[in-house]
Amino acid sequence: MMLVEETQVLEAALPVAALKDHLLLGSGFTEGDLQDPVLVSFLRAALAAIEGRTSKALVTRGFLVTLDAWTAPDSQRLPVAPVQAITEVALVDAYGIATIVDPTSYRLQKDAFDPRLRPMATSLPSVPTGGTVEIRFDAGYGPTFDAVPEDLKQAVLMLAAHYYEYRSEMALSQGCMPFGVTSLIARYRPVRVGLDA
Numbered sequence: 001m002m003l004v005e006e007t008q009v010l011e012a013a014l015p016v017a018a019l020k021d022h023l024l025l026g027s028g029f030t031e032g033d034l035q036d037p038v039l040v041s042f043l044r045a046a047l048a049a050i051e052g053r054t055s056k057a058l059v060t061r062g063f064l065v066t067l068d069a070w071t072a073p074d075s076q077r078l079p080v081a082p083v084q085a086i087t088e089v090a091l092v093d094a095y096g097i098a099t100i101v102d103p104t105s106y107r108l109q110k111d112a113f114d115p116r117l118r119p120m121a122t123s124l125p126s127v128p129t130g131g132t133v134e135i136r137f138d139a140g141y142g143p144t145f146d147a148v149p150e151d152l153k154q155a156v157l158m159l160a161a162h163y164y165e166y167r168s169e170m171a172l173s174q175g176c177m178p179f180g181v182t183s184l185i186a187r188y189r190p191v192r193v194g195l196d197a
Contacts, residue, residue: 003079006062013059014043015145015157022157023164039164046159049177050152054188056081058148060140067133073123075116080139083108083115087136094130101125113190155184
């Protein structure tokens with residue numbers, strides 16, 4: 001499986017002003033936006049870290065997942081939640097020629113942890129021999145940061161502030177995430193039951 005983020009979170013959707021308030025940065029100065037590029041980079045890093053730990057897209061954008069075969073003939077788990085819509089399913093043969101699957105032949109089974117592509121009939125279409133299937137979908141809580149649940153918003157701000165405060169610190173261990181952040185995201189982490197992928 002290969003997951004690609006086809007569209008990025010727009011800079012306008014990032015809570016730069018909220019992070020400034022969280023950091024208690026001064027305001028009203030002529031160069032008040034001087035640190036904005038740094039804050040944007042830490043917000044993007046915090047979003048990526050929290051999305052990686054939770055398998056959730058916080059701000060809605062487009063994704064592409066490419067598979068060599070279906071996990072099961074009657075359903076395919078999507079690797080990111082919450083999925084808002086499946087925009088396209090294509091079967092790609094060994095020569096790279098894509099055939100778009102009729103959207104009336106499948107449906108999205110929405111789920112906070114386990115969204116799936118399901119067939120309208122008994123099974124999903126066969127993947128061509130030596131080929132792949134490409135699923136394009138939109139996932140996220142909404143188009144702006146305001147749509148994100150409050151506890152996840154707070155976790156992003158706390159983690160971005162942590163990155164900002166310790167931006168020169170090299171002694172912190174890899175993957176270091178403050179306890180308050182891990183507590184806030186704990187209920188959003190995927191539940192692993194069984195071996196079903």
